[in-house]
Amino acid sequence: MTMYAPTASGNAADLAAAISNNIEQVLRGKTAAIRLALTCLFAGGHLLIEDVPGTGKTSLAKGLANSIGGTAHRIQFTPDLLPTDITGVSVWHQQRQGFEFRHGPVFANVVVADEINRASPKTQSALLEVMEEAQVTVDGVTHGVPTPFLVVATQNPIDLEGTYRLPEAQLDRFLMRISLGHPDVAVEEEILSGRARSAPPVLRAVTSPDHVAAVQAEVGHIHVAPEIARYIALVAYGTRNHDALRLGVSTRGSLALVRAAQAYAACAGRHYVVPDDVKAVAGAVLTHRLVLSAHADVRGTTAAQVLAEVLDSVRVPTLSAARA
Template structure:
């Protein structure tokens, strides 16, 4: 489905096992939606695809209470979020009001409509794609929304050999239709629970906390990692270790997921932005500035 992007797929699966939400940002036509569909279909269960457009309403996402004259009462009609996997295609083409309809359900796995709370099925994952924010007709996702995505990934263009395989490999839509589930929602829920039980030594926990604190004091950054971000960072490291067959986390796991988990959470100061500073470069400097615990300490 997504040739030549093993690292991207590995991170997407780690995001799933960590119980998080995934944002895939890149130019049109590089396989963002294909990745989302493949992940959704592979876990079985239910999934919904929502094409975000400027005229999409919040009630299309969450659902609406409608009056049923024959029953003499209001009846809740679930929206698109009532599925195990919700694919939000081009999420930044919808208005900020519609984008914000996802805030509650992404954090609390529930929707409140007319003062009534409705739980969504578990496991639950929002897998959104977006085009670069400088493209016409797009809206920047607010910081509160970005912080609810555990990871942000970029697919990127394929290399020459991979693109030749794509050109001679047939219709990608047909390939998507041929995919079959390789697990079940119940198994995924069990995996998420097992990931959270992975052994994490106090030295690794301290390492994550120290790195998170370091992002909040960098002069180039006006917004560092939130506590939600540092917790997600640790869970992503646990999921990566679990996917590699290890029941414990090592510092290399923490470093491996740093960019996907943190880069979209950090905001540059205006001066740093004008100077052309990149968030990933600041993040790399933070990682280099804090000594990692030794393997003996991390075990």
Template sequence: MTMTPDQATWFAGICDELVENVEQVLLGKNHVIRLSFTALLSRGHLLLEDVPGTGKTSLARAMAESIAGTSNRVQFTPDLLPGDITGVSIYDQRSGEFAFHRGPIFSNIVLADEINRASPKTQSALLEVMEEQHVTVDGVTHAVGSPFMVIATQNPIEQAGTYRLPEAQLDRFIMKTSIGYPDHQSTLRILEGSDAAENAILSPVASAATITEMTRMATTVHVDASINDYVARIIEGTRTASEIRLGASVRGALALVRTAKTLAAVSGRSFVIPDDVKALADTVLAHRLILDPEAEFDGVNPSNVIAQVLIDTPPPSDSQVA
């Protein structure tokens, strides 16, 4: 069943309240917060490439409090083991059986801080849970619950002692963005209310059950055939660009459509328009592209390629979408 206009209005209202709630502790970052909730409501995960001290932990904690959920922060280090994330089975001498002790991944919002500092083996421990929302330990599957979202961070400046995320794992992140530094006015507001912001406990705006229902509703947003064609042409454009060695995958195309549907609902619409696709193309696709070494040496980055692909790919007209 397709989402109705009334449902879209209700959906957008809840999202506005969620964003306003998180903005109490993350000032001046409305766009990033909205993107984060779009990723959450698309059953996706978020990769933040940012320098320390921009509010990544505050974002994860505030999102969890806003949906009456739980949050955990995992500091990734070279000696971190997969079991430190997923949990381990420990022998109970009294019962004579092994009991599973859940790791920090069993939360609604999990902040994987500096994920590229852990070994590839530990990084890969996240692959199953990010895609399937469950972990398997000693042959037993354990569901992590719903809603569930991993917010992983990378420091783009300090690369010593890090391990580059494999393409297979990058593809699991539905979006990649950055919080960035606040503007001057927001910085002043942060300084004036620093004590209050650090100790603030946000009131829940929606329950975890409501978020799960909104996630389901987002899938019912109407996508016209011309929009699907537009997305397919954008994806093909990333594969044929001369600067690209490896373009976006089918998973990237599905992610772009899925997030565009959610963004439409967040905007109070029950149907996707080309502007939804344009607004998300860079955030959803750029981290999935692998540049040609010569283009990278010349200073080209994936965002430049996405921007050019959008210029070269005409969107459908309003009459086609309608």
């Protein structure tokens, strides 16, 4: 296993490069999406990967889990899955004459929630507490989960049959939502030729949970200048007052954007946030938090289009102001 010293200068960038190179062994042509996933990891958030079947959602989720090391559990969400199948359950121990808690698969450093929108809303809600507070309460007893803790969920588009729409409260628990899309012709040809010759490689861990946790702590020290903070506040204000939106970005969403921008800057090897960091992560952090008005929905307007309008309308601070 490659060893890192995450608290030293620039190691977030080194670690991001190592994990990215590792994942690209099984997921070709998706460097930008992988970087966003690593940004989410280093920011200490949770990741939702939404796309049509066959685009590599599960490959990215599993690649991220395998690269980190530690414990990783995969939960296949189905309509008959129960909340206790995720969190665990208290069972009667005959010899001890008492109840004991049997941990569910959510107790891991990385939890891959595959096709999360195929489970019922009741089962989806089993993740609410643990994603927000890193703990599970069963029968009045609280159980902590390992650190770092990351949920990587995948889902197919809402309009496919056999799926349940994720409620806003659940979506808000995800720091970022990303899509992968189909590869271009050259990359797909390379994938097909490679798979014809040999099986895909088995990824090995390139770091440890302790190193990831140290980088997450370091991200909080990335400098955010007052001008950058004001820029983010104005973007949030712009969404709250846009005619096409029924619900704009909350203060929690603004804080999420700050944290993601800090992590993105750390991945670039910088100790301060610049406006381009904010723009790079704004779509992944904010669009799933926006609720369109009925009129905009009928017109076919998307949250991404509205966010782009808001970003264009807000004055971008200068680089010198970002460093101050």
